[in-house]
């Protein structure tokens with residue numbers, strides 16, 4: 329299987345171009361687990377498929393490291409846009425990409441010298457704030473802001489947002505003290521999230537700057553989460569820490585994103601994507 333490994337701020341995925349490689353549907357989940365393994369696979373946070381779409385220029389499907397399929401992936405979208413433009417799957421710098429969470433629009437920005445894609449802007453659409461759309465149980469609040477969540481002996485105050493996939497955002501005083509590895513996995517699988525949840529901790533620096541750490545559903549700690557950063561900025565506005573229409577600089581473990589929840593209700597994300605390597609993967613059971 330031909331693959332390309334790419335990353336967006338250290339959030340790394342194995343990309344397979346389904347225009348050239350036809351993978352069997354029943355193999356996708358186990359293949360994601362296999363390729364993600366750092367010892368016997370390639371090593372990644374999951375598997376992303378780039379495919380034809382009946383409604384958009386391209387379709388992206390994303391499988392987490394544990395084999396679960398997610399509906400959206402912000403860092404993956406920037407990588408897909410770069411891949412599609414540089415490998416001529418699309419001819420324009422602007423393109424539409426179908427995800428299971430809806431259709432988004434991306435625009436690539438080129439390095440003036442090399443012509444390679446450096447930065448990508450994605451219109452991530454409107455955040456979904458109704459509890460049933462996230463989904464989160466046992467609350468009728470819309471938006472779900474400062475909602476108590478009991479985790480073991482602790483009560484955390486969450487803001488819940490869907491960017492096509494579910495996010496629970498928690499504001500903390502000091503990002504270094506955020507209970508990422510302790511509360512992260514417990515919140516991910518908490519009974520109030522019937523589809524599990526991505527868990528984000530945010531320390532506000534100012535209304536236009538924040539520190540961000542993530543425990544991702546299905547992948548654990550990652551260096552960055554694009555949809556999570558969009559959810560975090562949305563949550564900051566909902567809590568009155570930031571303003572709609574103002575760009576927020578988000579510092580993730582792997583680097584920075586610029587996110588705006590605009591007056592038209594759309595969330596815009598701008599950031600980089602990089603190609604690490606191309607390769608040929610030999611599936612388990614077909615190795616010498």
Ligand SMILES: N[C@@H](CCC[C@H](N)C(=O)O)C(=O)O
Nearest residue numbers: 398401402403493553554555
């Ligand atoms: N890293 C991604 C999100 C990937 C999917 C997520 N773990 C989920 O299960 O919803 C991003 O950059 O958005």
